[in-house]
Amino acid sequence: MSKSDNIYATPLEEVSSFSFDHKVVEVFPDMIKRSVPGYTAIIDGIGQIAKKYVHPNTNIYDLGCSLGAATLAIRQSVNDSSCKVIAVDNSSAMIERCRLIQSGYNFDMRVDVIEADINDLTFENASLVVLNFTLQFLPRGQRLQLLQKIHQGLNKNGVLVLSEKLTMSSDELDAHIIDIHHDFKKQNGYSDMEIAQKRAALENVLIPDTREQHYTRFQKSGFSQYDTWFQHYNFASFIAVK
Numbered sequence: 735m736s737k738s739d740n741i742y743a744t745p746l747e748e749v750s751s752f753s754f755d756h757k758v759v760e761v762f763p764d765m766i767k768r769s770v771p772g773y774t775a776i777i778d779g780i781g782q783i784a785k786k787y788v789h790p791n792t793n794i795y796d797l798g799c800s801l802g803a804a805t806l807a808i809r810q811s812v813n814d815s816s817c818k819v820i821a822v823d824n825s826s827a828m829i830e831r832c833r834l835i836q837s838g839y840n841f842d843m844r845v846d847v848i849e850a851d852i853n854d855l856t857f858e859n860a861s862l863v864v865l866n867f868t869l870q871f872l873p874r875g876q877r878l879q880l881l882q883k884i885h886q887g888l889n890k891n892g893v894l895v896l897s898e899k900l901t902m903s904s905d906e907l908d909a910h911i912i913d914i915h916h917d918f919k920k921q922n923g924y925s926d927m928e929i930a931q932k933r934a935a936l937e938n939v940l941i942p943d944t945r946e947q948h949y950t951r952f953q954k955s956g957f958s959q960y961d962t963w964f965q966h967y968n969f970a971s972f973i974a975v976k
């Protein structure tokens with residue numbers, strides 16, 4: 735069981751930018767479940783999507799894997815020894831803990847846990863690529879190129895699963911949905927101060943796009959079909975097929 739998240743529970747003189755450091759690693763499973771509506775359903779859904787789209791002798795990429803929750807769901811649901819998951823994150827603290835967690839499971843499906851910037855990867859023979867709440871942390875200028883590289887590395891009919899926090903289509907709706915998301919956090923035990931300090935820490939770090947921006951990017955990257963397979967408030971997951 736992971737420790738409960740109280741990182742922003744005391745008033746901070748200055749809120750520094752959010753980073754995936756040792757402190758966050760310690761509380762991450764608790765933090766993400768209490769912060770992202772539908773997180774567990776999305777992880778389960780990624781396992782089901784993998785069952786449908788992963789073919790023998792192919793690679794699966796989990797980009798910005800954190801502790802490898804999506805990787806575990808895929809290993810568990812597909813568990814084919816001819817396939818390999820490549821789980822990548824650029825936080826050394828996350829990667830160290832992810833290796834420990836993944837080595838505790840004895841599945842037939844192998845996993846390589848790699849510390850790297852996902853912009854520096856080349857993708858090959860991929861049946862499934864997962865970006866589960868990762869693209870939103872990349873500068874906007876890097877996003878299209880990454881999706882183009884992913885599209886290139888996917889096999890025919892291979893899929894990208896992209897989960898993101900969204901900006902709503904109008905300012906008013908966006909403000910209201912953000913309030914509703916903050917109520918969700920309150921229901922999960924976060925105080926107003928914790929919510930406000932986390933919001934300040936994520937400013938200019940987590941930069942959400944609209945659904946339209948994501949759809950345009952899928953199209954520009956060459957994906958032939960794409961849609962939203964999950965949404966809870968302003969958190970959505972898309973599926974895009976090569």
Ligand SMILES: C[S@@+](CC[C@H](N)C(=O)[O-])C[C@H]1O[C@@H](n2cnc3c(N)ncnc32)[C@H](O)[C@@H]1O
Nearest residue numbers: 754798799800803823824825851852866867871
């Ligand atoms: C919200 S977490 C992802 C959660 C995880 N995918 C899951 O399903 O539990 C975002 C992760 O992306 C990683 N990340 C952000 N930018 C990255 C980059 N350029 N290269 C690799 N990893 C990156 C962070 O270190 C962090 O672990």
Ligand SMILES: O=C(O)C(=O)C[C@]1(C(=O)O)C=C[C@@H](O)C=C1
Nearest residue numbers: 765766769770867899932936940
């Ligand atoms: O948007 C927020 O308020 C969040 O806390 C979201 C979010 C995310 O989507 O990745 C941000 C950082 C943490 O990794 C957990 C959740």
